[in-house]
Amino acid sequence: MPLTTIDSLQNARVKRAKGLMQKRQRDREGLFLLEGERELERGIEGGIESTQIMLCPELFKHAETSLALKDKLIDGTTPVIFLTKQVFEHCSYRENPDGFLAICKTFNRSLDELVLSNNPLLLIVESLEKPGNLGTILRTADATGVDALILNDPITDIFNPNVIRASAGVVFKVPTVVATPSETHAYLKAKQILSFATTPDTDQLHFDASFSNPSAILMGSEKDGLSGFWIQHSDYKIRLPMAGQADSLNVGAATAAVLYEIIRQRR
Amino acid sequence: MPLTTIDSLQNARVKRAKGLMQKRQRDREGLFLLEGERELERGIEGGIESTQIMLCPELFKHAETSLALKDKLIDGTTPVIFLTKQVFEHCSYRENPDGFLAICKTFNRSLDELVLSNNPLLLIVESLEKPGNLGTILRTADATGVDALILNDPITDIFNPNVIRASAGVVFKVPTVVATPSETHAYLKAKQILSFATTPDTDQLHFDASFSNPSAILMGSEKDGLSGFWIQHSDYKIRLPMAGQADSLNVGAATAAVLYEIIRQRR
Numbered sequence: 449m450p451l452t453t454i455d456s457l458q459n460a461r462v463k464r465a466k467g468l469m470q471k472r473q474r475d476r477e478g479l480f481l482l483e484g485e486r487e488l489e490r491g492i493e494g495g496i497e498s499t500q501i502m503l504c505p506e507l508f509k510h511a512e513t514s515l516a517l518k519d520k521l522i523d524g525t526t527p528v529i530f531l532t533k534q535v536f537e538h539c540s541y542r543e544n545p546d547g548f549l550a551i552c553k554t555f556n557r558s559l560d561e562l563v564l565s566n567n568p569l570l571l572i573v574e575s576l577e578k579p580g581n582l583g584t585i586l587r588t589a590d591a592t593g594v595d596a597l598i599l600n601d602p603i604t605d606i607f608n609p610n611v612i613r614a615s616a617g618v619v620f621k622v623p624t625v626v627a628t629p630s631e632t633h634a635y636l637k638a639k640q641i642l643s644f645a646t647t648p649d650t651d652q653l654h655f656d657a658s659f660s661n662p663s664a665i666l667m668g669s670e671k672d673g674l675s676g677f678w679i680q681h682s683d684y685k686i687r688l689p690m691a692g693q694a695d696s697l698n699v700g701a702a703t704a705a706v707l708y709e710i711i712r713q714r715r
Numbered sequence: 716m717p718l719t720t721i722d723s724l725q726n727a728r729v730k731r732a733k734g735l736m737q738k739r740q741r742d743r744e745g746l747f748l749l750e751g752e753r754e755l756e757r758g759i760e761g762g763i764e765s766t767q768i769m770l771c772p773e774l775f776k777h778a779e780t781s782l783a784l785k786d787k788l789i790d791g792t793t794p795v796i797f798l799t800k801q802v803f804e805h806c807s808y809r810e811n812p813d814g815f816l817a818i819c820k821t822f823n824r825s826l827d828e829l830v831l832s833n834n835p836l837l838l839i840v841e842s843l844e845k846p847g848n849l850g851t852i853l854r855t856a857d858a859t860g861v862d863a864l865i866l867n868d869p870i871t872d873i874f875n876p877n878v879i880r881a882s883a884g885v886v887f888k889v890p891t892v893v894a895t896p897s898e899t900h901a902y903l904k905a906k907q908i909l910s911f912a913t914t915p916d917t918d919q920l921h922f923d924a925s926f927s928n929p930s931a932i933l934m935g936s937e938k939d940g941l942s943g944f945w946i947q948h949s950d951y952k953i954r955l956p957m958a959g960q961a962d963s964l965n966v967g968a969a970t971a972a973v974l975y976e977i978i979r980q981r982r
Binding site for chain 1: 854958
């Protein structure tokens, strides 16, 4: 069957794809945009369901792997269409697109669906705003093998195109759950997981805490840190030592420092 | 003396300020834009010289501190002008500007000007591209008290508006130097500072390295990691343990994990 090539910005499928840049549209349709060769490949590995694949071979970056993935996608069950360079660049949310874009189904896990290891390590982030930070945190969660990332009252959803980009596609490898702080607190209690709130308002350095038991690390928002709920309901409060001013660390950097200390202690 | 209010986008000073968003213009004029109340305050503390201050009180975010800083600036030696909201937003590189903007003089330190502590810790980053990563790294360098950040063959300069924003103004607190890899290597040898290259191509985990002596940590670019020069000329190679795929960490997150391990060992 010959593949369609779309060359009009007015095409309905093009407009629909473009609309998925907006959270409202993603929520309404239960669909999101997955862009990039590596991201698409990792998404497929991670079991993401796609409903429409859009390619622009003219923009492919890697002679061999790009063509191999193209052939694999054309042989798959999801419909594939081609876009002209102009139309692809219109749909893309990247500065330097690589010719791979898919419309995929969003998904939600609940806390009860999480499968935990013997000595769980959970990461809980509250009301994060910046997609780049959430993406960085997802990559660190993957690298350190956390059991799951729990998003409390998220301002930015994991299907935000910039989160996917910043996470280098890892967003689909780390189990993520959206939950309220009180749901999360009840879950941790039921599972006997200790919660560690990171906050500047404590003398307890993270180096001196023990993470040998099941642990959940709580990181607050960029602007306001953790909410009163978690400051009150967490089992322990910890902070990173600071040579500079109190607010000097980026939340993604702070998360990496804490998680790697846990990895070190648990070796 | 009554202060001028500029209400035209065609004003020469407005056009000149706007031009400083470009690296070429910054290099040519030796000037850069410093935006934001906190950044301006930290810049002044850090001894940054400004040549023109531009304010828009209508956009101020903090009733008390913003007005206090405004009064302090007006009493200072740098000329102050007011911009209308429309003109300020035109000159601003932020989504939600806070009414403070200054044109400041760029500066350069050389390696020989660095003042090192008794047991120096240096951070060297090579050809970093993303302003957000450089900003995050500057904040971590400040938090962990590194002696200096050395930028090898930088693609992004520290005067890039987005570096300043991402660094939360800390860019002026951490001594930074631009140098080539070979200049840096000669400097480390002369000062008897051990160099640690972070690379996935080693079995040596950073946890097992000893950073008790004068140390320099080398971080490579987002895309390509460290250059062949540093892989060949560094004293040690280290890597972070990875549960996920090899390239899963963001460079800012990896830097934080390594620097905090050094802080832990040196306590």
